[in-house]
Amino acid sequence: MKYELPKLPYAYDALEPFIDAKTMEIHYTKHHQAYVNNLNAALEEHPELAEEPLTNLLKAIETVPESIRTAVRNHGGGHANHSFFWTIMGPPVSKAGSKTAIEGPEGKIGEAITKSFGNFGKFKTEFSKAATGTFGSGWAWLVRDANGKLSIMTTPNQDSPLSKGFEPILTLDVWEHAYYLKYQNKRPDYIDAWWNVVNWKEVEKHL
Numbered sequence: 001m002k003y004e005l006p007k008l009p010y011a012y013d014a015l016e017p018f019i020d021a022k023t024m025e026i027h028y029t030k031h032h033q034a035y036v037n038n039l040n041a042a043l044e045e046h047p048e049l050a051e052e053p054l055t056n057l058l059k060a061i062e063t064v065p066e067s068i069r070t071a072v073r074n075h076g077g078g079h080a081n082h083s084f085f086w087t088i089m090g091p092p093v094s095k096a097g098s099k100t101a102i103e104g105p106e107g108k109i110g111e112a113i114t115k116s117f118g119n120f121g122k123f124k125t126e127f128s129k130a131a132t133g134t135f136g137s138g139w140a141w142l143v144r145d146a147n148g149k150l151s152i153m154t155t156p157n158q159d160s161p162l163s164k165g166f167e168p169i170l171t172l173d174v175w176e177h178a179y180y181l182k183y184q185n186k187r188p189d190y191i192d193a194w195w196n197v198v199n200w201k202e203v204e205k206h207l
């Protein structure tokens with residue numbers, strides 16, 4: 001079994017103007033594809049592991065044979081993280097922005113965030129701060145632990161929260177390749193814009 005790029009659930013330009021079409025295209029067809037290719041190449045050395053769901057490999061990363069452990073952590077993580085990231089975004093309500101970027105989502109996910117962080121504004125500030133402060137390349141996450149408790153964390157490189165015992169609920173890629181074409185060095189502007197394209201209906205499924 002070989003890993004493949006998952007189908008992108010929207011067009012490259014669907015997240016405009018917050019995430020530009022060129023960035024989406026390169027991010028998906030070049031960066032994500034490279035993680036898939038490199039993961040497949042690593043697993044050729046251990047074909048028995050290719051039958052195991054990727055999430056299981058990441059959860060038990062310390063048991064993956066040492067010769068390919070770093071490759072699975074980096075490229076398996078890269079594949080899993082990007083596959084997840086695409087699904088929790090979607091077209092903004094309008095080019096001027098989404099109401100939920102300011103007021104937060106309604107429903108179960110909105111209630112869970114309020115319960116865990118006080119209100120949406122506090123959650124947004126804390127998550128954005130974590131994303132802004134991630135040194136170098138990495139990801140910001142809203143995760144839940146085995147007891148269902150929500151928290152914000154960051155991971156370096158392509159590390160997955162699964163390897164630390166957390167299930168992802170929401171994530172933001174803060175590698176420069178995710179924003180440099182449009183935002184250059186202004187990572188905080190990218191983060192501010194990104195809130196307009198969060199697909200809360202999808203996020204809620206991970207609660």
Ligand code: MN
Nearest residue numbers: 031173175178
């Ligand atoms: Mn990326």
